[in-house]
Amino acid sequence: MLLYYISISLAIFANTFYYILQKITPGNANPVISLAVTYFSAMITCLVILPFYPNNGEGLIDSFKRLNWSSILLGVAIVGLEMGFLLAFRSGWNISTAGIFANVIVAILLIPVGLLFFKEQLKPINIAGIILCISGLFLMSRK
Numbered sequence: 001m002l003l004y005y006i007s008i009s010l011a012i013f014a015n016t017f018y019y020i021l022q023k024i025t026p027g028n029a030n031p032v033i034s035l036a037v038t039y040f041s042a043m044i045t046c047l048v049i050l051p052f053y054p055n056n057g058e059g060l061i062d063s064f065k066r067l068n069w070s071s072i073l074l075g076v077a078i079v080g081l082e083m084g085f086l087l088a089f090r091s092g093w094n095i096s097t098a099g100i101f102a103n104v105i106v107a108i109l110l111i112p113v114g115l116l117f118f119k120e121q122l123k124p125i126n127i128a129g130i131i132l133c134i135s136g137l138f139l140m141s142r143k
Helices: 002-024 031-052 060-065 069-090 095-117 124-141
Strands: none
Touching: 002 069, 002 095, 031 069, 069 095, 095 124
């Protein structure tokens, strides 16, 4: 249960800094170069923390063998995500609303994916939350 709370706390903490750092990336910096430096620092970070992550006695080569195509496409998706927010902030989106707007729409788009491919179920309370989220999007989009 501890991992349950620690993992979501890490995601929240990192996501908060993600938006702040995206917003303060210089507007005149080449976005592709900016992302290349970002991912280089991410690779270095991964290499630094790798020895501290349990590998269950498995070697590095075995760890790579367990990967599939999803890791490669995840990299492509992450570049799209990063580029999208970087350009959204440069085009005038507010830091206080861009993340909410995008994440609510993503959550709504993932509902059928969860239902059809992962056999998840929606409870009435979930449906009420979805309705509130859609209402929030409507309210946020009003000028």
